[in-house]
Amino acid sequence: MVLAGFALFIIALLIIGMPVAFTLSLAGILGIIQFVDMSTLSQVPVIAFKTLNSYVLTSVPLYILMSQIMLTGRVGSGLFDLGSKWMGHLPGGLGIATIFACAIFAAISGSSVATAVTIGAMAIPEMLKRGYDRRLVVGSVAAGGTLGILIPPSIPMILYGTITDESVGKLFMSGVVPGALLTLAFVAYIVFASWNKPREERASHEAKMKSLRENIWGLLLPVIIIGGIYTGIFTPTEAAAVGTVYALIITFFIYHSITIEDMPAILRATIKTSCMIFAIMVGAMLFGYILTVLQVPQALMSLVTEGHLNKWIVLIGINIVLLILGCVLETVSIILITLPMLYPIIKALGFDPIWFNVVLLINMELALITPPVGMNLFVIKGISEDSSIQDIIVGAAPFAVIMVLEIALLCFVPGIATWLPSVLK
Numbered sequence: 001m002v003l004a005g006f007a008l009f010i011i012a013l014l015i016i017g018m019p020v021a022f023t024l025s026l027a028g029i030l031g032i033i034q035f036v037d038m039s040t041l042s043q044v045p046v047i048a049f050k051t052l053n054s055y056v057l058t059s060v061p062l063y064i065l066m067s068q069i070m071l072t073g074r075v076g077s078g079l080f081d082l083g084s085k086w087m088g089h090l091p092g093g094l095g096i097a098t099i100f101a102c103a104i105f106a107a108i109s110g111s112s113v114a115t116a117v118t119i120g121a122m123a124i125p126e127m128l129k130r131g132y133d134r135r136l137v138v139g140s141v142a143a144g145g146t147l148g149i150l151i152p153p154s155i156p157m158i159l160y161g162t163i164t165d166e167s168v169g170k171l172f173m174s175g176v177v178p179g180a181l182l183t184l185a186f187v188a189y190i191v192f193a194s195w196n197k198p199r200e201e202r203a204s205h206e207a208k209m210k211s212l213r214e215n216i217w218g219l220l221l222p223v224i225i226i227g228g229i230y231t232g233i234f235t236p237t238e239a240a241a242v243g244t245v246y247a248l249i250i251t252f253f254i255y256h257s258i259t260i261e262d263m264p265a266i267l268r269a270t271i272k273t274s275c276m277i278f279a280i281m282v283g284a285m286l287f288g289y290i291l292t293v294l295q296v297p298q299a300l301m302s303l304v305t306e307g308h309l310n311k312w313i314v315l316i317g318i319n320i321v322l323l324i325l326g327c328v329l330e331t332v333s334i335i336l337i338t339l340p341m342l343y344p345i346i347k348a349l350g351f352d353p354i355w356f357n358v359v360l361l362i363n364m365e366l367a368l369i370t371p372p373v374g375m376n377l378f379v380i381k382g383i384s385e386d387s388s389i390q391d392i393i394v395g396a397a398p399f400a401v402i403m404v405l406e407i408a409l410l411c412f413v414p415g416i417a418t419w420l421p422s423v424l425k
Helices: 002-015 020-035 038-052 056-072 075-087 093-109 112-129 134-149 155-164 168-174 176-193 205-231 236-254 260-293 296-306 311-326 331-348 353-368 375-383 389-412 415-423
Strands: none
Touching (some): 002 020, 020 038, 020 260, 038 260, 056 093, 056 236, 075 112, 093 112, 093 176, 112 375, 134 155, 134 353, 134 389, 155 168, 155 260, 155 331, 168 205, 168 353, 176 353, 205 236, 260 331, 311 331, 311 353, 311 389, 331 353, 353 375, 353 389, 353 415
């Protein structure tokens, strides 16, 4: 009953437009006053400090800074040009180029919204101009952008590791194979949907090599980050610093696409996004403190373990809840609110936490392209004003089905997510 009251209170605050961070913080503080005592309010700054006092979290603003540098430096447009030169002659060639450009830029930026904006601004007008179906165009960019949270580096993976104390390096590696598989599945659908459509002329060998030479520096960034982590040269946190320095070097001195005058705007955007994430983290931890005091996680675990519920039924229920939450909240909020309760349940049921990380993030990808609050749907609407929101939703629907099928495949073959992390041992 108490939990239902809290849920209604939070929903009411969100409906009237209060930011998620302040909603969760207010719920936590009022919970302390109501269920503990006023003197415990002195623990609020302590909880906030402990939440953010983590070495791993220093990588969050660095990855965001790296993303902003590459976004401002127009690296994504170069990646799309590279893809169109090498794959434009295939069935749905520009669509394939779009998905691969999204996958590569996702590995650079770790941000789904940044990926959708960067690649979409270049790909959508080009594909429409060449006669591609509008729904396929906007749907492929919306779905391709979601790869930003699955292919490492991924900020949600860092938050998952911070909350659960799982190795961020292994979490990063767990997304590589599923991310590649999802990318190929998207490509396969585009080829199928475009098989009978007119194809582009094959680019000359000279044009292909010229595009490769121009964009090789951007392609090397994910190789450096993932390769460095995999080989143990540096940790995921150190990789964020290395990637940021590398991004600055190539955009300033090689591509010449950023100047000193661009840095204040880049830093402001980085600070704004970082503060938003950290504020939500503090709010979620305050709310989580009250849930712990009320023994909500323990009650949920008892319900699952003592009720002798089939673990797959529980997992299906969790996926449904995550999908529903994804329709009304954004990714970071969902992870921070639900994971402290879901993690012990997942472990008690015998599921691999590294594997569940991938299942959770694919659910978050679904959230990005499901109405009414699918972030990527509105991002694509913003950069393609001639496309209706209905076109974008319909266009993204087949890709959403592919994501659901990948979740099912992961349930049958968990090694897709766990094999590469196990090699790290």
